Amino acid sequence: MRPVLIAACLLLLAPITDSWWASGSAVILDPRMVCKKNRRTRGRLAQICRNETGLLKEISRGVTLGATECAHQFRNRRWNCTTQRRSMRKILMRDTRETGFVNAITAAGVTYAITRACTAGSLLECSCQKEVPKPRRGRVAQMPQPPSPAQTDRWQWGGCSDNVRFGLQKSREFMDSRYRKKSDIKTLIKLHNHNAGRLAIKNNMKVECKCHGLSGSCTLRTCWWRMPAFREVGDRLRDRFEGAAKVISSNDGDSFMPESPNIKRPGKKDIIYSEESPDFCSANMKTGSLGTEGRQCNISSAGTDSCDQLCCRRGYVQTTIREAENCNCQFKWCCEVICETCYVKRDIQTCL
Structure with a gap:
């Protein structure tokens, strides 16, 4: 059994103190630890922890999905997204490009797992999305193109679209809500990278269609939204990792800006960081490098x-x-x- 699969099992079965993706005193990737550390909070996070056990299960699956994809994307690199608990804790305590990727792929994994559960009918809180997607006011709609006339006489929205709207909402509520009142540079970067991970799904939704008609004539097509394969999400975020931008705190203390004025300000889809990475050549537990x-x-x-x-x-x-x-x-x-x-x-x- 591969190490990442063992880690996935431990995530669901091991005691809370054995969480392997942890960031110092703020464990961000074990849902049970998050709930334990935020028992006295109010709002949506507290409600999820107390009442939505099915959602917590999907969040755990999303964390495992992100961990597996991280290990795949970095399997041939000096830093291979190790599942070694102490090493990953040190990585998450810093603010390097690797930290940014872990935060982004985890937010994407949580969004993906929740959305997939909605479509499958595994959550009482949601179902698949059946309404016709509407353009956002004041922006160019990112609408899929209907089938060409050569392919079909008519087409319509229908079927069971992936309810990514619900997945995005719950991912934000669980992963971001306890950081909203903070404005330090590490928190701003964390929230930005969370959002970049979610956008790798939201901005790459696809259209699937099914033909209707006698003898395969396809006189009518029913079309619906579908998420990209998670491997595609991982590929996109790995590309963002390659082009990650280093940022520093702005003078107002509530935002960030590129380290150099000659560098273009990173967009919402970009991964950002504030610390240089170690070379990961030699073992160094201070940095989390296993060599x-x-x-x-x-x-x-x-x-x-x-x-x-x-x-x-x-x-x-x-x-x-x-x-x-x-x-x-x-x-x-x-x-x-x-x-x-x-x-x-x-x-x-x-x-x-």
Whole structure:
């Protein structure tokens, strides 16, 4: 079982004190810990914690979804979005690009899981969205294009659209509400990156249609909104990570601005940060870096998983292993496939 799957199980089953994505004294990604630390608060967060247990379950699933995607997106990098609890705690206590990505992908995961539960009918508080989407006043509507006349005679909104509006609302209420009264730079950046994660879903909704008509004539199409695949959401946020902008506090103390006046102000969809990242080459528990010693690299790659990049130019050791695989397979009538077992040699490179 992969480490991220083990972490997912621990998130749901382990004691509260064993949460693995924690930020110092403010645990932001374990719903049970959030509720425990905010028992005396009022408002929507308190209501969710006391009365909406089904929603808390979906939030936990969303956290796991974000963690899994983070591990996938960074699997070939020096920082691989480790599920090691102490390391991740240190990462979240800082304000680097990696912190920004974790906050963004988590907010996206929570939004996605809640929206998906609405569509599936798993939550009493919501259902799928059936009304026709309306343009926002004063803005160009981000409306999907109807099918072309060559494809169908008529089309209409219908079916069961993903209720992303509800997912966005609940994600904001749970993840953002306890920070709203704060205006320090780290809080402003956290809230911005939360929103960037949600926008990676909201701004990339797609249209799916179903044909109706005799013999597949498609004389009518019913169309509805659908969320993008979460892998696509992760890809978009990884691109935002690559182009993340460094910001500093503005003079008013209630906003931020680019570190350099020559840099364009980051938009709502961008990931931002205020601290430079460590190089993650060597183990350093002060920064949360586990180092890359012992990591497997790719000698034929020119990317982030290359032995030069991943091993930080320290070199690597090559080992030859034998792997079993099926070979010389034959189909035997009827109905069986018989294979031999062959052993092939493969070279693997491990960072020093």
